[in-house]
Amino acid sequence: MKQLGFETRAVHSGREDLTQLGVHVPPIDLSTTYPVGSIGSIGECFDALAHGGPLRDNPIYARLHNPTVVRFEKALAALEGAEESVAFGSGMAALTAVLLAARQGGTHVVACRPVYGGTDHLLASGLLGMEVTWTHPHHVAKAIRPDTVLVIIETPANPTLALIDIARVAAQAGGVPVLVDSTFATPVLLQPLVHGAALVLHSATKFLGGHGDVMGGVVATNAAWAARLRQVRIATGGVLHPEAGYMLHRGLATLPIRVREAQRGAAFLAERLASHPAVSRVWYPGLAGGDPEGLIGRQMKGPGSLLSFELAGGARAAGRVMERLELLTPAVSLGSVDTLIQHPASLTHRVVDAKDREAGGISEGMLRVSVGLENPEDLWADLQRALDGLVSLERLAG
Numbered sequence: 001m002k003q004l005g006f007e008t009r010a011v012h013s014g015r016e017d018l019t020q021l022g023v024h025v026p027p028i029d030l031s032t033t034y035p036v037g038s039i040g041s042i043g044e045c046f047d048a049l050a051h052g053g054p055l056r057d058n059p060i061y062a063r064l065h066n067p068t069v070v071r072f073e074k075a076l077a078a079l080e081g082a083e084e085s086v087a088f089g090s091g092m093a094a095l096t097a098v099l100l101a102a103r104q105g106g107t108h109v110v111a112c113r114p115v116y117g118g119t120d121h122l123l124a125s126g127l128l129g130m131e132v133t134w135t136h137p138h139h140v141a142k143a144i145r146p147d148t149v150l151v152i153i154e155t156p157a158n159p160t161l162a163l164i165d166i167a168r169v170a171a172q173a174g175g176v177p178v179l180v181d182s183t184f185a186t187p188v189l190l191q192p193l194v195h196g197a198a199l200v201l202h203s204a205t206k207f208l209g210g211h212g213d214v215m216g217g218v219v220a221t222n223a224a225w226a227a228r229l230r231q232v233r234i235a236t237g238g239v240l241h242p243e244a245g246y247m248l249h250r251g252l253a254t255l256p257i258r259v260r261e262a263q264r265g266a267a268f269l270a271e272r273l274a275s276h277p278a279v280s281r282v283w284y285p286g287l288a289g290g291d292p293e294g295l296i297g298r299q300m301k302g303p304g305s306l307l308s309f310e311l312a313g314g315a316r317a318a319g320r321v322m323e324r325l326e327l328l329t330p331a332v333s334l335g336s337v338d339t340l341i342q343h344p345a346s347l348t349h350r351v352v353d354a355k356d357r358e359a360g361g362i363s364e365g366m367l368r369v370s371v372g373l374e375n376p377e378d379l380w381a382d383l384q385r386a387l388d389g390l391v392s393l394e395r396l397a398g
């Protein structure tokens with residue numbers, strides 16, 4: 001049979017056995033333990049799961065396996081074009097598991113700034129005993145050592161929305177696996193595995209859930225990596241709750257239309273912001289000059305729904321704009337149905353050293369917007385009022 005279209009997979013994947021079960025929506029299995037019947041074969045079931053293998057016939061205990069979570073994992077793998085995916089209680093739990101699994105082969109990681117503030121902190125703090133070399137995406141080859149076990153990139157990057165050529169990084173990494181944090185892109189706009197990545201990470205808390213009410217993380221990859229990740233998950237306990245698994249699975253059904261509609265709003269706002277006198281710079285891959293390597297079309301299907309802009313008046317002006325907004329919600333996170341705005345230097349990237357922040361292009365006057373599904377005209381009216389206020393204040397000040 002012909003490969004089903006992306007939208008069809010988003011609606012139907014992970015639901016293949018529902019008809020046979022006689023239900024229309026996936027059941028939520030809240031069991032923490034399962035009656036084991038005979039003690040003869042249960043040991044083998046346990047061994048298989050504990051080594052990251054597939055379910056034999058009894059899940060035994062909820063930290064080992066949960067059928068509701070597995071449905072979400074199957075569906076996400078289908079959207080990423082991956083053999084399997086493994087879900088965790090948060091994006092950071094997912095990243096931690098990847099680092100712990102990789103660490104069995106060595107302790108050196110290569111990463112490109114800017115990345116999510118929490119990722120930067122986890123790597124830079126040495127909390128997991130990993131050593132990091134930060135480098136530019138074009139210079140990855142020079143940073144690789146014999147003990148390098150992973151290359152970590154994020155595209156579009158947070159919060160500069162810089163795009164990275166994944167195939168180019170993978171070629172430079174040689175045999176070292178490349179992990180792409182694809183939280184901002186979602187599988188609707190980017191499928192990193194096609195371009196040579198070995199692992200795709202999502203903070204499912206963002207677009208996959210899509211409504212700001214569920215936390216989770218997921219890694220899409222091949223069967224061998226997935227088994228190691230499940231083994232780590234069982235040993236360290238960073239599991240996704242089945243109710244969260246249900247909600248994330250449900251979120252996937254509307255993911256394509258949510259992402260495209262929010263992207264339409266972001267493109268509109270980026271244009272408007274770029275022509276406002278109080279704004280000195282807009283970061284959005286869809287604007288002229290925003291995609292210098294021509295990756296939209298070749299690697300990404302569109303520029304996405306996040307944008308950042310810089311106020312000529314710096315941090316003070318950024319604070320004033322945030323205070324004046326009525327419709328946009330001042331809050332961290334992203335990928336929700338409503339529009340969120342935040343100040344990276346004082347919030348999401350606060351844990352990053354000021355020097356590293358500046359080097360990564362994160363200025364004090366920068367605000368990041370995650371555009372939601374409101375009418376874009378209403379969003380612009382709110383932003384414009386706040387920005388016009390700045391311009392008149394500056395005039396008053398002479």
Ligand SMILES: *Cc1c(COP(=O)(O)O)cnc(C)c1O
Nearest residue numbers: 090091092116181183203205216
């Ligand atoms: C939010 C986020 C994370 C961390 O995910 P949590 O679900 O908050 O643990 C990682 N990477 C990116 C790009 C994110 O936006």
